[in-house]
Amino acid sequence: MPENIPARLSLVVGRLNRQLAAAPGGLSHGLLMAVATVAKQGPLRLAELAQIEQVSAPSMTRTIAELETRGLVSRGVDPDDGRAFQIEATPAGVDAILRARAARAAVITQLLGYLDPEDIASIDAALPALERLLGSA
Secondary structure, eight states: OOTTHHHHHHHHHHHHHHHHHTSSSSOOHHHHHHHHHHHHHOSEEHHHHHHHHTOOHHHHHHHHHHHHHTTSEEEEEETTEEEEEEEEEOHHHHHHHHHHHHHHHHHHHHHHTTSOHHHHHHHHHHHHHHHHHHHOO
C-alpha cells in the first residue's frame, strides 16, 4: 500500500465532513449520529448509546437533552430496571434524520457535478471497499 493513502484519505474525509456538516438540516453531526443510532438500534440506555457513539456519558447526556428539547427523542422507563430510562426516537426524530440525510446527499450531488464521468465511476468503484472498511470498524 502506498504510504500516502492514509494521509490523503484522512484529508479528503475531513474536508468532506466539514462540507456535510454545513449542509442544511438543522442537526450537527453529533446530534444526527445520536438520533440515527437510537432510531436504528433503540430503545437504548444512555450508557449504551454513549458506548456505541464512543463519547463520554456526560457528553451523551448533553446530546440527549438537546435532542429531547427538540422533540427528536423521548425517554421511557427501562422495563428491566425501573430506576433507569431508555431513549427512543420520536416520529419527528426519524423525519429529522431523513431531512438531514437528504440535505447531505444534495451536497454530495452538487460536488459530484464538478467531476467528469470517469471520476464518478472511480468513486463508485471505491465505495464497496470503503463500505467494507467501515463495516469492519
